[in-house]
Amino acid sequence: MTNRLFSCVILLFICILFAGLQPEACTNLLVTKKASVDGSVMITYTCDGEFHPHLEYTPPARYLAGDSVNITDWYGKVRGRIKQTRQTYAVIGLMNEHQLAICETTFGGREELRNPEGLLHYWDMMQLALERAKTAREAIKVMTDLVAEYGYQSTGESFSIADTKEAWIMEMIGPGPGGQGAEWVALRIPDGYISCHANKARIGEFPLHDRENCLYSDNVISFAVEKGYYDPGSGRPFRFCEAYCPATPKNQRYAGTRVWSIFRRAAPSKNFSPDYHRAVEAAEPYPLWIKPDKKLSVADVFALMRDHYEGTDYDMTRGIDAGPYGTPNRWRPITWTLDSLDFYAWERPISTQQTAFSFVSQSRSWLPNHVGGVLWYGLDDTYTTCYMPMYCGINEVPKSFTVGSLGKFSWDSAWWVFNFVANFANLKYSYMIEDIQAVQKEIEETSLALQPFVETTAVDLARRDPKLMTRYLTDYSVSHAELVVSRWRELGEHLITKYNHGYVKDEDGRPQEKGYPESWLREVLKSRPNQFLLKPKEAEVPESRLVD
Numbered sequence: 023m024t025n026r027l028f029s030c031v032i033l034l035f036i037c038i039l040f041a042g043l044q045p046e047a048c049t050n051l052l053v054t055k056k057a058s059v060d061g062s063v064m065i066t067y068t069c070d071g072e073f074h075p076h077l078e079y080t081p082p083a084r085y086l087a088g089d090s091v092n093i094t095d096w097y098g099k100v101r102g103r104i105k106q107t108r109q110t111y112a113v114i115g116l117m118n119e120h121q122l123a124i125c126e127t128t129f130g131g132r133e134e135l136r137n138p139e140g141l142l143h144y145w146d147m148m149q150l151a152l153e154r155a156k157t158a159r160e161a162i163k164v165m166t167d168l169v170a171e172y173g174y175q176s177t178g179e180s181f182s183i184a185d186t187k188e189a190w191i192m193e194m195i196g197p198g199p200g201g202q203g204a205e206w207v208a209l210r211i212p213d214g215y216i217s218c219h220a221n222k223a224r225i226g227e228f229p230l231h232d233r234e235n236c237l238y239s240d241n242v243i244s245f246a247v248e249k250g251y252y253d254p255g256s257g258r259p260f261r262f263c264e265a266y267c268p269a270t271p272k273n274q275r276y277a278g279t280r281v282w283s284i285f286r287r288a289a290p291s292k293n294f295s296p297d298y299h300r301a302v303e304a305a306e307p308y309p310l311w312i313k314p315d316k317k318l319s320v321a322d323v324f325a326l327m328r329d330h331y332e333g334t335d336y337d338m339t340r341g342i343d344a345g346p347y348g349t350p351n352r353w354r355p356i357t358w359t360l361d362s363l364d365f366y367a368w369e370r371p372i373s374t375q376q377t378a379f380s381f382v383s384q385s386r387s388w389l390p391n392h393v394g395g396v397l398w399y400g401l402d403d404t405y406t407t408c409y410m411p412m413y414c415g416i417n418e419v420p421k422s423f424t425v426g427s428l429g430k431f432s433w434d435s436a437w438w439v440f441n442f443v444a445n446f447a448n449l450k451y452s453y454m455i456e457d458i459q460a461v462q463k464e465i466e467e468t469s470l471a472l473q474p475f476v477e478t479t480a481v482d483l484a485r486r487d488p489k490l491m492t493r494y495l496t497d498y499s500v501s502h503a504e505l506v507v508s509r510w511r512e513l514g515e516h517l518i519t520k521y522n523h524g525y526v527k528d529e530d531g532r533p534q535e536k537g538y539p540e541s542w543l544r545e546v547l548k549s550r551p552n553q554f555l556l557k558p559k560e561a562e563v564p565e566s567r568l569v570d
Contacts, residue, residue, distance in 0.1 A: 047071055048127040049220040049280050049372050050182040051326060052189040056214035059319040061386065063189050065182040066327050067116065067125035068372065068380040068404055074437055075379045077399065077423040079416070080113040080153065091150075093141055102141040104172055110153035114397060115381065117414045120156040121395035123184045123383035124148045129193070129223045129277075131178030131267040132251070135205075137196040140173030144194075147174075148181070158183040158190045162208050162237060169194070174204040178267055180219040183208075186387035186394065191217055191310070192237075193225050195266045197245065205245050207238040207262050209310070216318070217311040218284045220372075222277030223267035224310050227259045263307075271301035276356075276370045279336065281308050283329050283372065288314040296335070320398065321470060323382050328405045329372040336369050339452070343368075346542040349451040350405075351375045373405035375444060378437070380404050391415065392491065393480045396473075399423075399503075402440040406447060406455075408462050408510065410503040411469060413480075416496040420503040436507045443514045450521050453536070457520070461513050465506055 047070035055061050069075065089106035112119040126144055142150075147165045155161040161183050178195040192208035207228050211217045212235075217224075229236050246252040246265040254260075267273070278299030286294045289312050297305035318326075330338040330350035338350035352368035354376075359365055379401050386394035392415020400407035401423075412419070426435025433439060447454040476498055483491035520526065525533030538546075547554065 047221065047376065048125075049327070050125055050127050050180070050218060051284055051323065052182050052184065052191060052211050052217045053318055053323060054189050054211050054213045054215055055187065055387075057216050057314055057317060059317045059322075061388070062320070063184045063186060063385045064318075064320070064323055064382055065123055065125055065184045065189060066323060066380070066382045067182070068327065068374075068377045069125075070374055070376045071378055072376060072428070073378050074426055074428040074435070075401070076425075077115055077379070077412075077419050079419050080110075080149075081417065082112045082119065083110050084108060085110070093146055102172070104141070104150075104168065107154050111156070112414075112417070113149070113152045114412055114414055114416060114419065115399060116148065116152065117383050117385075117395055117397045118152040118155075119391060119395075119414055121186050121385040121391050121414055122152060122155055122157065122161060123182075123385060123395075123397070124151060124161060125182045125381075125383075127180050127219050127221050128176075129178040129180055129219075129221055129267050129273075131195045131223060133177065135196045135198045135266070136177050137173060137175055137199055137201050139200055140169070140175035140196060140204075142169055142172050142174055142176075144176045144179045144181075151183075156185070158185045158188050162190060162192055165192070166194075166204070166206060166237075166239070170203040173202070178223060180224060182219070184383060184385055186385045189217070191219065191225065193223050193262060193266075203239065205239050205242045205266065207242055208236070210235040211311050215311040215313050216288060218281050220277045220280035222269075222273045222281075223263035224281070226261040226263055226307070226310065228262065269301075269307070272357075272367070274299050274301045275367060278308065279331070279369065280329075280372050283331055283334075284326055285312055286334075287326060287329070288312070288318065291315050320382060320384060321466065324398070324409055324466065327372060327380065327382070330405070331369060331371060338369055338371055342542070342545045345451075346538045347450050347452045349448045351448060373403055375403050377403050377407075380407065382409060389477065390481060390484045392488075392495065393477050393484060400440075401437045403444045406444040406458050406462070407440055408465050408506055409469075410499075410506050411473065412499050412503070413495040415480075415492055416499050417492055418496050418500055420500045420507070422504060422507050433511060436503075436510075439507055439510045439514065443510060443517065446514065446517055450524070450526070453526060454517055454521060457517060458513065461509065465509065469502070 049068045051066040053064040055063055058064060085106045085108055090103040091106045092100045093102045093104060095101050116125055117123040147168060150168060151161040151164045155164045174196045181192040183190045183192060189211045190208050191211065192206060194204050194206035196204055207225055209225060209228055243260050247254060251265040252260055282294055282296060282299050285308060298307055332339060338344060339348040350371065356370060357365055357367045382398040384396040395414030397412040398409040399412050400409045422434060422436035426432050426438055431438050443458060447458060480491050480495055483494055526536050527533050
C-alpha cells in the first residue's frame with residue numbers, strides 16, 4: 023500500500039482556499055492549437071490564496087496488483103483509500119511527462135450540493151489524473167470514474183484540461199449529502215478558439231448527441247429537474263450554469279469582469295459590453311469561447327494574465343481608492359458596508375496580490391514529450407512576477423521554489439523574493455512598476471528567444487541519449503530559474519535604495535523630491551480644505567527662513 027501524502031505540495035496548499043481564506047479564487051484561460059501562433063495548446067492558472075506554495079516533482083512509479091493509495095486531509099490524517107494503478111507518470115507542478123496539464127477555478131454553486139461524505143476533493147482528482155492519464159480525454163475519464171466510485175466532496179469546480187491536441191473545460195458539482203458521484207459536463211473547445219473561466223460556472227447549453235466533443239454525467243439534467251433547478255416545461259433549454267450556479271450581481275461582478283477583460287483584449291473587434299458583469303437586467307452572458315482577433319503567442323498569454331482593467335472605466339490604478347501613486351491592489355475583505363444596508367465591492371482583477379503561484383502551460387504535438395511540454399511558472403502576483411520555463415521532462419526543481427513558509431520571511435525562498443518586490447512597490451507604485459516591468463520584459467523576452475535553441479539541442483539529445491537530455495533540460499530549467507530569483511533579489515534591493523524615504527534617486531544617486539500627483543492633492547483638499555492652507559503672510563516668508 024502506498025502512502026497518499028502528495029508529493030506535489032502545491033496541490034495540498036490549495037485546500038487552504040477551500041477552508042475559506044480565499045474562497046472561489048483563481049482565473050483560467052484556454053488556448054487551442056489553431057488559436058496560438060505556433061500551434062501550442064495552452065492553459066493558464068492563477069492559484070489565488072494567502073499561502074506559501076512549494077513546487078515539487080513527483081517521479082514515475084510502478085506498483086503491485088492490490089496496492090492502494092491513502093487519501094489524506096490537510097493535516098495528514100488518512101480519510102480513505104482508493105485502488106492504485108500499476109503505473110503512474112512523472113508530474114512537475116500541474117503538468118505530467120506526457121504534456122497533460124490541468125488547472126481549476128472554484129465556482130461554488132449551490133451549497134446544498136456539497137457532499138461531506140464524498141472521499142475526493144478536486145485537488146485529489148487533479149493529481150490522480152496527472153499521475154494516471156496521457157490525454158485530456160483520459161483525464162476526464164479518470165476524474166469522473168473516481169468520483170463515481172469514491173464520491174466528490176468539493177463544491178462546484180471548473181477545470182481546464184489540455185494535452186498536445188485538445189483543450190477541454192469540465193464543470194462539476196456534488197449530489198448533496200449522502201449522494202453518489204457528481205453532476206458534470208465537459209466540452210472540447212473548438213480549434214481556433216479560446217475560452218476562460220473565473221469562479222462562475224460557464225457552460226450553458228451543450229449538445230447531448232455529440233460524444234466526440236461533449237461528455238456528461240447520465241443524470242446531469244434529470245437531477246436538476248428532481249431538485250427543482252430546471253423546469254423542462256418552461257420551454258427554455260437546459261443550461262448547466264443556470265441550474266447549478268445561478269447568476270447573481272455578486273458573482274457576475276466578481277467573475278464576469280475577468281472573463282470580459284480577457285475577451286475584450288483578445289478580440290477588441292467584438293466590442294464586448296460590460297453590461298453582464300455589471301448585472302444589467304437582461305444582459306446576455308459572455309460566450310463560452312471566442313475566436314481571438316489574432317493568434318496568440320506565449321508572450322501574448324502572459325500579457326492577458328496581467329490585468330487590473332487598465333484603460334477602462336474600471337481601471338484600478340485610477341481614483342482616490344488607488345492612492346496617490348495608483349496602486350491597483352485593494353486589501354481584503356473585497357466587500358463591505360458603511361452605515362447602511364447597501365453592500366459595496368472592490369473590483370476583483372485577474373492580477374491580485376493574493377496569487378500564490380501562476381503558470382502558463384505549453385503543450386506541443388510536434389516535439390518529444392519531455393521537450394514539448396513547458397510549465398512557465400511564476401510566483402506571487404502575475405503583474406509583478408517573471409515567468410520561468412520548467413520543462414515537463416525535468417526530474418528536479420529549483421531549491422528556492424521548495425523552501426519557506428508564510429510565517430517567516432526568507433531571501434532563500436523564491437516566493438518571498440517575488441512577494442517582497444510586489445509588496446514594496448505599493449509604496450510608490452506608479453514609479454516602481456516601470457522598474458519592475460523593465461526587468462520582467464528583459465528576462466521573459468530572453469527566455470522566449472532562447473527557447474528554440476534550447477529545444478533544438480534537447481531534441482538532438484533525445485535521439486542520442488535520453489538520460490543526457492533529461493539532465494540538460496533539468497540543468498537549464500533549474501539554473502535559469504535560480505538566476506531569475508537572484509536577479510529579483512537584486513531588483514528588490516535596488517527598489518528599496520532608489521525609493522528610500524519616499525524620494526526618487528536620480529542616475530547619480532541624488533534624492534529627488536517628487537511630491538504627489540495634482541489630482542490626488544485636490545482630493546485631499548476636498549476632504550480637509552483648510553487644514554493645509556497657509557495664510558498669505560506665512561506663504562510669503564522666504565523658504566530659507568521656514569523650519570522643516
